[in-house]
Amino acid sequence: MNAAVTTNHEHTKRTGDTLPTTRAAADEQLKALAARRWRIALTLTAVMIVLYFGFIVLIAYDRPLLATLVTPGLTLGILLGALVIVVSWLLTFFYVRWANTHYDAALRSLNAADADRGAMR
Amino acid sequence: MNTTAIGQPNSVAIAFFILFILITLAITYWAARRTRTTEHFYAAGRTISPGQNGFALAGDYMSAASFLGIAGLVSTTGFDGLIYSTGWLVGWPVVLFLIAEPLRNLGKYTFADVVALRLKQTPVRIAAAIGTLATVILYLIAQMVGAGGLIKLMFGLSYETAIVIVGAAMIAYVLFGGMLATTWVQIVKAALLLAGAFVLAVMVLARFHFNPAALFGAAATKYGAGVLNPGKLVSNPLDTISLGMALMFGTAGLPHILMRFYTVPDARAARTSVFYATGLIGFFYLLTFVLGFGAMVFVGPDAIKLVDKGGNMAAPLLAEFLGGTPFLGFIAAVAFATILAVVAGLTLSGAAALSHDLWVNAMHRGEADSREELRVARVATVILGIIAIVLGITFKGQNVAYMVSLAFAIAASGNFPALLLSIFWRRFTTAGAVSSMLFGTLATLLLIYLSPTIQVDILKHQTAWFPLKNPALLTIPLSFIVGIAVSLMSERASVDDPAHQRRMHLGEISAD
Numbered sequence: 001m002n003a004a005v006t007t008n009h010e011h012t013k014r015t016g017d018t019l020p021t022t023r024a025a026a027d028e029q030l031k032a033l034a035a036r037r038w039r040i041a042l043t044l045t046a047v048m049i050v051l052y053f054g055f056i057v058l059i060a061y062d063r064p065l066l067a068t069l070v071t072p073g074l075t076l077g078i079l080l081g082a083l084v085i086v087v088s089w090l091l092t093f094f095y096v097r098w099a100n101t102h103y104d105a106a107l108r109s110l111n112a113a114d115a116d117r118g119a120m121r
Numbered sequence: 122m123n124t125t126a127i128g129q130p131n132s133v134a135i136a137f138f139i140l141f142i143l144i145t146l147a148i149t150y151w152a153a154r155r156t157r158t159t160e161h162f163y164a165a166g167r168t169i170s171p172g173q174n175g176f177a178l179a180g181d182y183m184s185a186a187s188f189l190g191i192a193g194l195v196s197t198t199g200f201d202g203l204i205y206s207t208g209w210l211v212g213w214p215v216v217l218f219l220i221a222e223p224l225r226n227l228g229k230y231t232f233a234d235v236v237a238l239r240l241k242q243t244p245v246r247i248a249a250a251i252g253t254l255a256t257v258i259l260y261l262i263a264q265m266v267g268a269g270g271l272i273k274l275m276f277g278l279s280y281e282t283a284i285v286i287v288g289a290a291m292i293a294y295v296l297f298g299g300m301l302a303t304t305w306v307q308i309v310k311a312a313l314l315l316a317g318a319f320v321l322a323v324m325v326l327a328r329f330h331f332n333p334a335a336l337f338g339a340a341a342t343k344y345g346a347g348v349l350n351p352g353k354l355v356s357n358p359l360d361t362i363s364l365g366m367a368l369m370f371g372t373a374g375l376p377h378i379l380m381r382f383y384t385v386p387d388a389r390a391a392r393t394s395v396f397y398a399t400g401l402i403g404f405f406y407l408l409t410f411v412l413g414f415g416a417m418v419f420v421g422p423d424a425i426k427l428v429d430k431g432g433n434m435a436a437p438l439l440a441e442f443l444g445g446t447p448f449l450g451f452i453a454a455v456a457f458a459t460i461l462a463v464v465a466g467l468t469l470s471g472a473a474a475l476s477h478d479l480w481v482n483a484m485h486r487g488e489a490d491s492r493e494e495l496r497v498a499r500v501a502t503v504i505l506g507i508i509a510i511v512l513g514i515t516f517k518g519q520n521v522a523y524m525v526s527l528a529f530a531i532a533a534s535g536n537f538p539a540l541l542l543s544i545f546w547r548r549f550t551t552a553g554a555v556s557s558m559l560f561g562t563l564a565t566l567l568l569i570y571l572s573p574t575i576q577v578d579i580l581k582h583q584t585a586w587f588p589l590k591n592p593a594l595l596t597i598p599l600s601f602i603v604g605i606a607v608s609l610m611s612e613r614a615s616v617d618d619p620a621h622q623r624r625m626h627l628g629e630i631s632a633d
Contacts, residue, residue: 005248008382021422026137027468027622027623028249030438030622030623030626031622033327033626034622034625034626037626038545042217042219043145044218045214045215047210047212048214048215048218049215049369051211052207052208052211052369053362053363053365055207056204056361056362056365057358059204059351059361059364060351060358060359060361061358063262066350066351066539067332067346067349067350071334072334072338072351073334073335073337073339073341073437074333074334074337074338075200075337075350077200077203077339077349077350077351078200078349078410081203081204081206081207081410082407084207084210084211085207085210085403086403086405087207088210088211088213088214088403088527089400089403090213092213092214092395092396092399092400093309093396095214095217096217096392096393096395096396096589098400099222099389099392100389100392100393101134104389107626107627109159110627111403111627116431
């Protein structure tokens with residue numbers, strides 16, 4: 001029991017959330033956490049879609065713009081193509097870093113609370 | 122460049138190729154001793170690390186179409202080929218943000234596990250298996266046809282012999298070594314392919330003081346500024362957008378890619394593995410910019426098309442120009458290894474659809490003995506391997522790129538909408554899932570049949586009923602609409618949503 005209290009305390013400190021004491025409360029917290037994850041995931045997906053289809057629509061409808069030379073030999077089209085790849089990396093990096101630190105920590109504390117309740121029953 | 126060793130038996134190529142076969146068969150032997158249960162056979166015992174899975178995902182994804190095909194397209198058309206380079210990468214962030222983690226937490230071996238979880242097993246499994254098999258078989262045919270042509274060009278073997286060799290090796294990997302062998306074959310192949318492409322790109326750039334712009338400039342000087350801009354390949358704007366949609370959303374519906382997320386221990390590992398895969402694949406596609414334009418400058422579009430009309434030999438020809446016959450041999454062996462690894466992954470996911478989805482869950486209500494399921498999966502592997510060999514020979518000479526884009530279109534329209542809706546939408550019903558998957562798969566097949574590619578190019582009709590070469594622009598939104606509309610009209614499934622949510626985010630362990 002003592003050990004459970006200590007871990008609870010640690011998790012509370014780490015996530016800054018109050019810990020749920022009932023299944024219903026845990027479900028509510030999970031719901032809020034899940035909603036936050038989906039919000040971030042959907043925003044990043046939207047950024048990706050806008051970025052790539054922006055590029056594709058330019059290819060389809062504004063070729064003269066893409067033919068602009070940025071430096072001799074490098075057209076805006078090739079530069080944007082490479083940038084789409086680089087930005088895809090950055091978006092996945094951003095998401096994985098957020099999820100591996102914040103999201104996983106919050107999930108772990110919910111999980112620990114789950115286990116604690118199981119022990120108390 | 123008038124002479125080339127391509128088409129003559131190349132001792133270096135054969136040596137490298139035999140070495141690759143020996144290494145991969147040794148891996149298979151090692152893996153076979155660890156493949157005792159269905160969990161091993163389909164999911165490598167869930168022991169693959171995120172880094173390993175990142176390489177394996179990249180290996181599964183970087184097919185001959187992306188190595189030989191894109192380099193060929195860029196070298197013969199310039200900028201247009203780069204549409205594929207970017208399009209094939211942007212699907213990965215989508216897989217990461219929307220699919221990877223819920224898939225790992227909700228499913229067991231196939232993506233149908235996730236779609237069927239809250240719904241009636243039998244109809245959903247059958248519909249998902251149809252979508253899976255349509256995607257897998259078309260993708261397999263494309264790879265087999267590519268392999269046959271490639272090996273004929275590179276080793277001087279007959280087309281049929283080449284197909285049988287590829288088929289036999291692929292059956293051996295999957296049949297004996299299951300997912301563990303398939304994964305390590307992918308890892309070896311991905312490392313070889315990345316190393317080969319990287320060395321080739323460095324050799325190209327070394328001649329331009331490591332300034333890519335100087336390389337592009339040289340291409341423009343030689344063949345006109347047009348090669349750096351969108352050109353003929355994308356003459357129809359809607360076709361361009363449609364192709365873009367198929368490439369972006371198809372990745373998230375490819376059964377052999379989705380299956381890989383079950384080989385890692387948990388959702389966190391699944392997520393991290395996509396990050397590695399995106400990095401590796403993105404790096405590879407940036408290299409294709411250099412390889413394509415390098416082949417254009419050093420070998421020339423005409424010389425490339427002389428060897429192979431589709432331009433598929435651009436990268437090997439470039440290797441021969443820069444590194445002589447030995448380097449050509451190495452790149453040729455890498456290209457062969459690439460195809461071999463991809464067909465193994467495809468066969469395994471097809472076998473899982475036949476045994477896990479159809480035989481166990483649709484026909485035996487999920488109540489099958491694990492050993493029996495393993496036996497069925499192995500029989501399915503042999504059947505699929507033989508089908509792939511027969512179809513590979515039947516479809517000799519077909520356009521490979523169009524069959525790959527067809528596979529992507531089916532994956533994007535048949536599999537992806539139902540998978541996404543089953544994760545996101547609690548009101549999704551059995552009728553909605555089945556109709557979305559069947560509609561997506563069948564409508565895509567029908568519209569491809571009515572497209573200019575089949576009607577005008579192959580059947581030599583004057584006009585086509587459907588104007589687009591790729592139907593994804595229409596079929597993806599329609600599959601979503603069908604899935605949503607039918608769900609709203611059919612009876613709501615009784616579902617314990619909190620439990621489902623817990624499992625989606627926390628995984629299976631905490632749900633019980």
